[in-house]
Amino acid sequence: MGNAKKQKLNLTDKSMSKITSLADLKKKREELKSGLDIRTKALDPENIVQVKVAMATCGIASGAKTVMEFFLEQLDRRNIAAVVTQTGCMGYCYAEPTIEVKLPGQDPVVFGFVDLKRADQIIEKYIKTGELVDGIIPVNYQIIDLKE
Amino acid sequence: MKTLSLNILDIVQNSLRAKADEISIEINESVPEDSYQIMIRDNGTGIPEEILARVTDPFVTTRTKRKMGLGLALLKYHAELAGGDLKIESETGKGTEIKATFLYSHIDRQPLGDIVGVIVLLLAANPGINFVYQHSTESGKYRFSSVETKDYLELETLNERNLLSDIGGMISENLKGIGASGIVYNEKVL
Numbered sequence: 001m002g003n004a005k006k007q008k009l010n011l012t013d014k015s016m017s018k019i020t021s022l023a024d025l026k027k028k029r030e031e032l033k034s035g036l037d038i039r040t041k042a043l044d045p046e047n048i049v050q051v052k053v054a055m056a057t058c059g060i061a062s063g064a065k066t067v068m069e070f071f072l073e074q075l076d077r078r079n080i081a082a083v084v085t086q087t088g089c090m091g092y093c094y095a096e097p098t099i100e101v102k103l104p105g106q107d108p109v110v111f112g113f114v115d116l117k118r119a120d121q122i123i124e125k126y127i128k129t130g131e132l133v134d135g136i137i138p139v140n141y142q143i144i145d146l147k148e
Numbered sequence: 149m150k151t152l153s154l155n156i157l158d159i160v161q162n163s164l165r166a167k168a169d170e171i172s173i174e175i176n177e178s179v180p181e182d183s184y185q186i187m188i189r190d191n192g193t194g195i196p197e198e199i200l201a202r203v204t205d206p207f208v209t210t211r212t213k214r215k216m217g218l219g220l221a222l223l224k225y226h227a228e229l230a231g232g233d234l235k236i237e238s239e240t241g242k243g244t245e246i247k248a249t250f251l252y253s254h255i256d257r258q259p260l261g262d263i264v265g266v267i268v269l270l271l272a273a274n275p276g277i278n279f280v281y282q283h284s285t286e287s288g289k290y291r292f293s294s295v296e297t298k299d300y301l302e303l304e305t306l307n308e309r310n311l312l313s314d315i316g317g318m319i320s321e322n323l324k325g326i327g328a329s330g331i332v333y334n335e336k337v338l
Binding site: 018019020021022024025026029032053060072084088 | 266297314
């Protein structure tokens, strides 16, 4: 009960600053700009973490969209300089959702069966400390060739 | 695929693989005409004629990593299941247009689902691609264009989490405004 009430309140809070047009969007950005400086990530791929989510039929059907949204949100929230992109099928359809993580200066590692729990482990352990976690797809693996 | 928006996300991957840099997604729903249409248009490399005729066969793909492709086959299946069909027009070097039609009222027509999440995801993952999303119902029409948004905001890229989240909110509000059906509004887009 309490929760429902709280949610309702949140919604009304939100509606006060509803963005419905490009003009609203611009206004909000200008307000933001004056307050804090908008971080423009220097996208130097050599120095940041790269996460690629396999987003083909097999991946999407197994929940790759949710996993990718999780990485986009959490890496930012946890202040990790990273770029999250999507790629096609890596050929491990049995292990979807699969993701490839490339830490700066290291070879990429592919993780399979990535649900939100494992995604969290990958961020906390592999990305933050370099410690490997379950689900690595053990092959002599080269970086994905988009040309396939 | 549980929702049509996931099918759309899947088909757009074909366009991306075909090196398209302009991808437009258009949805028209009409209760009086009992129709629900999804169109996906791109300016990619197009589908060679010899493959075009067989492209919805699950065992046809241009990929070399595995010997089958299910994206179009699945969409065709879902369309036919819901009293509609799938049409593909394509010209090598010019692009491809996919048009899936469904009966609006058919019990097997899937809901659209989290389309806003799909658009935001595509924008986040492909900053260099121009996406247009257009949705029309009897009460109105909404159009979102990533190029126009970039130009208006005088930005090089939309790839920033707060901005993407606001864009998601903006699209949601507008889709609610025209009464688009079957959409799951994820309150926390990103």
